[in-house]
Amino acid sequence: MHAFEISHPATDRRHPRWRAWLLLAPMLVWLVAFVVVPTAILFVYSFCERDEMGRVIFSFTLENYQRVFDPIYLRVFIRSIAYAGVVTAICVVVGFPVAYCIARAREEWRQKLLLLVMVPFWTSFLIRTYAWITILKQEGLLNDLIKLLPFSVAPFDLLYTPTAVIIGLVYTYLPFMILPIFGSAEKLDIAMIEAAHDLGAGPLRVFSSVVIPLTMPGIAAGVLLVFVPAIGMFAITDLMGGARVPMIGNVIQNQFLQARDWPFGAALGMVFMGMFALTYWILLRMRRSEAIT
């Protein structure tokens, strides 16, 4: 019974531990330099004060955090979450059919269609945003086209409205929704859909009880990839919203660049990050308990 050797993990360590660390080193250096250190600096700043010149004075105060919970900023927080929520919802509704159709397209078409989704990334984000401005402005492309209609329609005044902000955000983040859903939909076995049909499920039931649950990992990843950056986005709200509807991203940016109140900006950033960490942790917990039952 003891004919075969049982290798002991402690004696079988042919590669010393430091080699593993060496392999990980580039990534660790990257993480420390660009994630840990900046976050730590922000964390320290968020408890500091500033002088009239905007310089950070190292002391300890909780005043910055108290200011975060001022109703003005809370309203901005809630507005940001609401905008990001609407944008995410639109991205799911628009992105899902696109991703699903690409995944179900013929093999030779799939790569080409996917390329079309990614083509916008080849142009600078700012240029694409200015393109939208030319489309949406009062004498822009959209209103020029409307003038061509045989019946008269009042020209749209879309630019610098909340609608423009949402259009801009949806446009920017849609690919981040399409790609992960495509990944899930491509793996969906067509036999699953046939089996559901075979067992008496009509198209709607197949969609709700088979297609949606089986592409859920992709949808969840897409939601995370769209929702999180959409909350913090400031460039689009500035350019297309005319800074009329400030979001949390704009407020933080203002504290650092215009108001030169770094400690308060840092506190806003820390709260913002804490919120994400908490939501993510709750989502993770829910997933795990789902997997166990």
Place this chain on the structure above:
Amino acid sequence: MSASVEVRGVTKRYGNVTAVDNVSLTIAAGEFLTLLGPSGCGKTTLLRLIAGFETPDAGSLLIGGVDITNRPPYHRPVNQVFQSYALFPHLTVGENVAFGLRMQKMPEREISQRVAESLTLVSLTDFANRHPHQLSGGQRQRVALARALAPRPQVLLLDEPLSALDAKLRRTMQLELKRLQRQLGVTFVFVTHDQEEALTMSDRIAVVNHGRIEQLGSATTIYHQPGSAFVADFLGQANLLKATVVERDLLGCVSNVRLTAGMELRLSATGVPATASQVLLSIRPEKVLVSKSRPDAENVFSAVVEEEVFQGATDYLVLAGEGGLRLNALLANESAINESIVRGDKVWFALHADDLVVVETG
């Protein structure tokens, strides 16, 4: 017995490939019918047409006397066991089995009762709360079966359901499927390329080739009286011999033919064509009677054993006869101390007139 499935002149084309070519087939209620054929012969397409995953280009389909040609799969009283099982990974075994019942809007209490019944049927009573990924291949296969049977379909379609199982498990499942079918009295339409599977389980076998049914009949009929060279060769092994008719009696019952190798054989097969026409004969390897001493029988010839392979229960021989004749023979290994035939032995072989089947004329 009443007809359960009627396929009337059904044709299905993909581009310029005709997958199913004007097939007509009537399957009786409670019958175990197997569609047997090589891959790409159209058997799976025929099954998918019955399930409703494909629509025919011509012809019509009836189930229980009702025309269902234009009905979608979710409005047909048939259920399928898929080759890949297609179990829903996000649902438990119990929920998988309940899926079809939920679609029928059955009351919850009845559902749980029926799920328990169905799982008992396939001996998986304690697995209701597991997920498919926690099961072995054989267990998944049973769940797929329970799920398809739970809504009590008129017809159960099985698309090579055993092909992913190992040989031993496959044998057990063959017998179990047959038992289930007898017990439930449901019509089974089983698709396979495995002739042994077909012979073991079927009431009738439809041998499919190039989108057509080459022969339809019971396992024994198809095995012993293959209607074509393809059937003879596909179902089991066959020695196919070309011959010319030398003479035949008025009824065409007794005749003599001359093999291309030169020997003359007496046949008792019916349907032998006129003198001088060409025929193709088939004889099963196990019907070639081999012995070291000359047997007292008709159609006896001598040969040399060219190859001898021990196969456990049987001995497989390749015989080289006169005029370049090659024959495969299968000998039962009745006892270990039997006088054994080895390579190079000079032997006699007899081809019994009743065992020679005419599979092609022309």
